[in-house]
Amino acid sequence: MKKYTIEKSEAEWKEKLSDEQYRVLREKGTEAPHTGGYNLHFEEGEYKCAACHTKLFESDAKFESGCGWPSFDEAIEGKVEYVQDKTFGMIRTEILCANCGSHLGHVFDDGPTETGQRYCVNSASIEFNK
Numbered sequence: 699m700k701k702y703t704i705e706k707s708e709a710e711w712k713e714k715l716s717d718e719q720y721r722v723l724r725e726k727g728t729e730a731p732h733t734g735g736y737n738l739h740f741e742e743g744e745y746k747c748a749a750c751h752t753k754l755f756e757s758d759a760k761f762e763s764g765c766g767w768p769s770f771d772e773a774i775e776g777k778v779e780y781v782q783d784k785t786f787g788m789i790r791t792e793i794l795c796a797n798c799g800s801h802l803g804h805v806f807d808d809g810p811t812e813t814g815q816r817y818c819v820n821s822a823s824i825e826f827n828k
Contacts, residue, residue: 704750704798722822723749723800731766734821743828750798770817771809
């Protein structure tokens with residue numbers, strides 16, 4: 699099993715995170731589309747991991763994809779880990795915080811910008827700082 703810079707027991711994560719954050723970040727859950735607080739959020743600033751506060755995305759990478767989840771066309775280099783996900787009969791690329799291993803969402807190769815990427819992120823997995 700991979701070691702991360704920040705490691706906590708599941709009991710410690712449960713104590714630190716809200717129930718919804720724990721479900722998404724630690725149990726690889728997904729928010730219902732169009733329900734997350736950052737889906738249509740477009741202020742200038744940075745998006746950090748809600749579990750360990752590592753900076754993951756810049757606001758200028760965020761775009762409206764219409765998918766119902768916050769979408770970014772790139773992550774800050776070295777801050778996101780990519781893992782093949784074969785759950786639910788699909789082959790996708792899961793994205794994790796490279797600092798603590800928390801589940802963020804998935805990345806797809808159907809983005810409308812020049813990167814061609816769409817990082818589809820759960821609002822519960824991130825926090826925003828101006």
